[in-house]
Amino acid sequence: GDSVTQMEGPVTLSEEAFLTINCTYTATGYPSLFWYVQYPGEGLQLLLKATKADDKGSNKGFEATYRKETTSFHLEKGSVQVSDSAVYFCALSEEGYNKLIFGAGTRLAVHP
Amino acid sequence: GAGVSQSPRYKVAKRGQDVALRCDPISGHVSLFWYQQALGQGPEFLTYFQNEAQLDKSGLPSDRFFAERPEGSVSTLKIQRTQQEDSAVYLCASSPPWAERAFFGQGTRLTVV
Numbered sequence: 269g270d271s272v273t274q275m276e277g278p279v280t281l282s283e284e285a286f287l288t289i290n291c292t293y294t295a296t297g298y299p300s301l302f303w304y305v306q307y308p309g310e311g312l313q314l315l316l317k318a319t320k321a322d323d324k325g326s327n328k329g330f331e332a333t334y335r336k337e338t339t340s341f342h343l344e345k346g347s348v349q350v351s352d353s354a355v356y357f358c359a360l361s362e363e364g365y366n367k368l369i370f371g372a373g374t375r376l377a378v379h380p
Numbered sequence: 381g382a383g384v385s386q387s388p389r390y391k392v393a394k395r396g397q398d399v400a401l402r403c404d405p406i407s408g409h410v411s412l413f414w415y416q417q418a419l420g421q422g423p424e425f426l427t428y429f430q431n432e433a434q435l436d437k438s439g440l441p442s443d444r445f446f447a448e449r450p451e452g453s454v455s456t457l458k459i460q461r462t463q464q465e466d467s468a469v470y471l472c473a474s475s476p477p478w479a480e481r482a483f484f485g486q487g488t489r490l491t492v493v
Binding site for chain 2 (some may be wrong): 300302304308313314317319357367370371
């Protein structure tokens with residue numbers, strides 16, 4: 269079945285460092301890919317998405333490119349802030365259906 | 381309302397007790413999903429409604445789990461004879477027609493003691 273694998277955390281960075289969180293997926297069709305973020309004490313929020321190969325999703329300085337050839341959707345940010353500290357989830361949904369399959373999550377801690 | 385609302389936020393149940401978790405989706409959202417998130421894990425799909433119809437319940441872990449959405453808005457997830465392994469955060473999400481994004485509630489944290 270479909271699945272998502274993302275790098276284990278926690279990831280600890282200094283402010284203004286470069287961030288990469290790896291995500292790879294397995295799917296039978298042509299899924300849409302998402303990054304969701306969970307800030308402390310809050311619900312899951314959509315961070316960005318991409319619906320087809322080579323699409324780039326971006327939001328709040330974060331980017332991820334849908335790479336069909338490597339079945340990947342790595343999350344990047346050029347300069348992280350303390351306020352980016354959260355748990356990040358990579359997810360997919362099969363076309364035509366909004367059911368999400370999540371990775372295990374990666375906790376990011378950014379310190380001043 | 382402004383967002384997806386879930387109640388209660390926290391629930392402690394004794395093993396063997398029945399519980400009911402409520403989800404109020406965003407008004408007008410046709411699709412409603414329930415997910416179970418164990419500690420340190422990603423959410424796992426439980427069930428899906430389109431209006432009042434339960435179209436997918438493949439993720440329900442046992443016949444002790446039951447969900448309903450009788451009028452196509454509020455949904456209730458019921459767990460009968462709770463077990464310790466049911467301890468988790470239960471998330472509800474809703475989405476409008478043809479939209480490829482889900483809006484999540486803050487979840488109900490269930491602890492079975």
